[in-house]
Amino acid sequence: MTLEEIIRKSLEEDLGSGDITTRYLDLEPINSIAFIVAKAEGIIAGAELARQVFKILDSDLKVTLYRKDGDKVLPKDEVMRIEGRAASILQAERTALNFLQRLSGIASITARMVAKLEGTGTRLLDTRKTTPLLRNLEKYAVRVGGGFNHRHGLYDMIMLKENHIRAAGGITAAVERISLHNTSYKIEVECTCLDEVAEAVAAKVDRIMLDNMNLKDIRAAVKKYKNKVEFEISGGISEENILAYAKTGVQFISSGALTHSYKSLDLSLLFKE
Amino acid sequence: MTLEEIIRKSLEEDLGSGDITTRYLDLEPINSIAFIVAKAEGIIAGAELARQVFKILDSDLKVTLYRKDGDKVLPKDEVMRIEGRAASILQAERTALNFLQRLSGIASITARMVAKLEGTGTRLLDTRKTTPLLRNLEKYAVRVGGGFNHRHGLYDMIMLKENHIRAAGGITAAVERISLHNTSYKIEVECTCLDEVAEAVAAKVDRIMLDNMNLKDIRAAVKKYKNKVEFEISGGISEENILAYAKTGVQFISSGALTHSYKSLDLSLLFKE
């Protein structure tokens, strides 16, 4: 789905057979001014998208962004100003906020995690644990928050998991089979112990995902092979423990929670009286 | 979008131009058995939907549900069993889990909030603060968790907000205008003080939303008008304070956090060795 389709279908989801409150109030069109205002601290992501929601619903609405994606907001900060038919603003309000609050929530938690990594050289990656249909948007919000994108789907990077490896008869065999056909993509292998790491390094993969390994083993792997392969730590990462993991010297830590368990940023739309 | 379209487009989002790991491994099809297993306590929602994800990707997969929606799971509990081509299971895995974990997350937080209300007679409502494109699914998960659905969109209930009321010249005037045309829908009015509540009651609306009012005023409103109108408390509801609000005797408390800031239930897919 293109972004425009996502917005149109989201508006359709909320409007259904029509906004009956406005229809039955049956007032003359009124020009209003409204503001999207922050009620908590965070990082804005999706401001341009929210503008498009308003414009697609009613191309006569005038939307002025006061904050752009990546900007920090504090409570009471105004994020954008919308002017035009009051009914149009009310009809787009919920959809615009539903996008903006979610994406800003992702950018905010990402930024907090990234802040913990300052000075370590470790990069924070997202995962494929995204909301169905909104992956591109959520991965964008991760970038806005200072994180980096892991693969976007099954189509842009090769990831050998335990099941693949077992079926192929081991890491070495799996990588050899892949290399018979692959000309364009990086290869990552999930490893759960140091022996697997050693085999993967020997097989010359591009990256090794250290899956739920303990700090001691991670340190050993990184120390021994850092110059030969990239490492990614995955599993059970939180704001509390991320720094400890980063101090092992890995290039990447990936976190599913960035996109599967974020808290929406508290924002609301207020009409100017 | 129908449920089937949502599933198909979610799979398409993950598969894109193809699963290159499987394509380049180029193995003979292998029959595998996998289980979706809980790694945390919660309420399952979306089991049937997850089954459909697997079946739409590959109609030859056999999916057996061990838990149905509404069932409680503890860590290590098996939720469902999938048998068939390993490549198919791997291709549907992430999409199936992305749905199941999110909906189960919503059902779980809903159930926890509902548990707090036990004995009070107050019902927990959701809001329109849902993920764009997934509203029907998320509202379903709220019901699975024991919550109740507020309106589904702008089309199935009339909600007069401050801006509507001001434009119409007051609550009384707004309700009169609505009643000239409305024959099918309930009318709810947002009130922020007791004077507005009094006016709304006099105008014979069906429900009054007490928007960010303090406990004292809520108690006063409920005491005076409970037999004439339904009340709904909205704004700033949490697991901690919901009981205090419920003890005011209101029929309804609505919470946006049920759908905008839930934590996905921790579930994973494991292959049988």
Added chain:
Amino acid sequence: MTLEEIIRKSLEEDLGSGDITTRYLDLEPINSIAFIVAKAEGIIAGAELARQVFKILDSDLKVTLYRKDGDKVLPKDEVMRIEGRAASILQAERTALNFLQRLSGIASITARMVAKLEGTGTRLLDTRKTTPLLRNLEKYAVRVGGGFNHRHGLYDMIMLKENHIRAAGGITAAVERISLHNTSYKIEVECTCLDEVAEAVAAKVDRIMLDNMNLKDIRAAVKKYKNKVEFEISGGISEENILAYAKTGVQFISSGALTHSYKSLDLSLLFKE
């Protein structure tokens, strides 16, 4: 489907692989002026929609509305003026008229039925007996003609029919079951005799549909319960008998014929010579 999708697909239906008359005539583009002219008396509905048909086909066409929705026309009245490429006008003509004539036909018959109700206080309702894919448009045309909308679909009002009631074990049991879950929607019950009416009133439903009941029983029901419940008469309503039914004092009469058996308003497009 959004209105724009409906229009685009309707134009596609008529244009298919292209307008071969224009293609093979292969003339230089000519600027023309055309008028949509009434050939019968009626009420216009869909003028703005017809304008969009022309604009979507060719955004350079200039469309001026002489009549707006709800206006009455007499034979020879001009409804709108279209100016621009003759080929574009000819390509959009049939689709624009197919919408405009149908919606105006619905508005016209609705207006005639509503006129019969003058002074009675009874409101004329539509039904779900609408043309597949065009329900929103047809229900709009009913409102243009002075009628009121019954529920838009299975999703915005609860309607207990005989089959539901029997399965639940009676009206009382059915309403009780519904009330365990429903927080947002009005409940209507179909009754076919006075005993059922009595039970439905006792169950405190919002509205009772008197389904094909005779005038005597209707009068009895209305007289006894008018202050406790709304009544709707349904079944076999025509221009001839509607007034007799209205005189029973019911609030609502619903008519499927408004949308399933209307006559298109006779309109045609004439080029200025």
Added chain:
Amino acid sequence: MTLEEIIRKSLEEDLGSGDITTRYLDLEPINSIAFIVAKAEGIIAGAELARQVFKILDSDLKVTLYRKDGDKVLPKDEVMRIEGRAASILQAERTALNFLQRLSGIASITARMVAKLEGTGTRLLDTRKTTPLLRNLEKYAVRVGGGFNHRHGLYDMIMLKENHIRAAGGITAAVERISLHNTSYKIEVECTCLDEVAEAVAAKVDRIMLDNMNLKDIRAAVKKYKNKVEFEISGGISEENILAYAKTGVQFISSGALTHSYKSLDLSLLFKE
């Protein structure tokens, strides 16, 4: 749109965010038997389509057709039998009937008009005055009723109207221009007087539409040119006057009313008690 898309979107239009009556009744699934029964005399069209509506909503429904398209029904005749989950039958009922009643209405009026033509050798044609998005279905219903299809759209036959002719500089010039490019399609020309008919015949068109000409002129045209060209009478045809027009000896009479102003055939769905 394919037939399946039309059916799916029509069901979606009625179901929207869900059938709340069934949802909130929350009964165990019940097996029911229902019949679609005629309440008026007419010709059935769309029986197979109605069956598909039921099957697409719930593939477990069993539908048995008692009448096939083209069969005549009298009041109380059973058209089809549906067995399966009661909720599914109720959810598909209105959509299935909305199609079946409309198409049967078209077949019925077509059959009545065709009956008037018996013995004359004149064929009854439909027009492009069809319901947007449903043209293929409506033209099918015309065939079921014994009528014949005129062109399906702007793409499958060449029709020169007054405006085309004037722009090209006359009938002869227009036909010459067309013939420079056209290799596949028949050419019809709209004529409003005998002089134009003479010119069109000389230009060797395939068919001449006699547009709102009087009986006397029609007779003259047919008499003089019948062996050189096909004639089609168009404009103001009704059940009352069609025979008079047919007696002029024309091959074709076209009627927009077949599809723009038909009356739905009265059919209803009854559950077996």
Added chain:
Amino acid sequence: MTLEEIIRKSLEEDLGSGDITTRYLDLEPINSIAFIVAKAEGIIAGAELARQVFKILDSDLKVTLYRKDGDKVLPKDEVMRIEGRAASILQAERTALNFLQRLSGIASITARMVAKLEGTGTRLLDTRKTTPLLRNLEKYAVRVGGGFNHRHGLYDMIMLKENHIRAAGGITAAVERISLHNTSYKIEVECTCLDEVAEAVAAKVDRIMLDNMNLKDIRAAVKKYKNKVEFEISGGISEENILAYAKTGVQFISSGALTHSYKSLDLSLLFKE
């Protein structure tokens, strides 16, 4: 699919989850000028379409056409100029060229074949052997190259093939059956020998396709029946032999190779330094 849908989905196919080169280069927007330049001789088709590709990707791009469809180009000739954001030009480039090169390839081979026919009076027809989803565009390119369109699909002309004829019990029987229902379409019959031709002529079909017949038989058929029916030669036509076939005096020669085996015209996009 409408042209706009085809373009949007083609761009989506190339852009997928985003242009990662531009995203990660992360440069300030730069204004660039680029030209589409011919690298071989040929006929341009699709210039306006290519313009739309650029405009749909980025409506701020300015596209100036130096050649219009049907114009001949030589190596180094500039076809169009595009000015605007460099990233936008690069993102639309491949899709625009993929359309323009293919359609120009078709127009070019068509023009070469048509040139061979000069002076013969024979017209070159295309077939239904077109690229799935792009038939309208490819048939347009044939017209641009000076060819003529055969039927667009199964829906706009009647074509009796051997299998139809056998099933109906012969050409005469088949044509009679068709004529019972057909009022709008021309009838063509595939014949493989002179006896079949004789029967088809007697049955008064509109056109006869001489399917893989030898020159001698073709000449015989044309000589005998040219005034009674149109002839079309089909099968094994090439630039080398087309003139010999045309000299038989047939009205039409059809060639599948025009659309199933053309060579894309060599064009490339160059940025102005």
Added chain:
Amino acid sequence: MTLEEIIRKSLEEDLGSGDITTRYLDLEPINSIAFIVAKAEGIIAGAELARQVFKILDSDLKVTLYRKDGDKVLPKDEVMRIEGRAASILQAERTALNFLQRLSGIASITARMVAKLEGTGTRLLDTRKTTPLLRNLEKYAVRVGGGFNHRHGLYDMIMLKENHIRAAGGITAAVERISLHNTSYKIEVECTCLDEVAEAVAAKVDRIMLDNMNLKDIRAAVKKYKNKVEFEISGGISEENILAYAKTGVQFISSGALTHSYKSLDLSLLFKE
């Protein structure tokens, strides 16, 4: 678009408002057997896809594949057998062949080019010069023919072209900028001379595209840097010159002609008499 959507819309493109030949012949359904037969030598690609075309049109058709993708065929070889309703076979025939002939054409030319590379160790790559909307299918056919896939779109590999490099201020600067953000994708750089190659190698890119460079320079580049980077030759590759290029020792040669200028494999459907 999913494969199923592509097939459905391709069938819709050919069927439009219906197969009028079959409709008007109006025969009883006949069971027939047909074969797809090769009329030239080549490699089959798309056999399973062709089967799906028949099955989607009519799920009762029985399709037996005699050849699978990658198999070689000679003239008169039977590729598949189709049995079922003759009308269904005729309605799907053209669409099935249009896919099968094109994909087999691509596989055939690819196989011929790959044969030239035998023993050289050089791999043949495709490009993005594919038919709009059919890229996945065409890239599949390249693999069937023994070729390898280059990137599928702008989203799965980073490709720095001259314009990117100039804007970034040189290859080194461009690669540095990319590396600030990219964590998942390989980087390829287009070079046109040895100095650029040297800079790209120093910048540690993954692959260098030698764009239209002469054999002497290619040999020099490969000799000097083969162990540090992959090389890809692009531009002007043909069956005649590919071996000479391969002998330079490059890992990859890419050819746009594989997908932009292939000849459809000659196949036809014959009914069993």
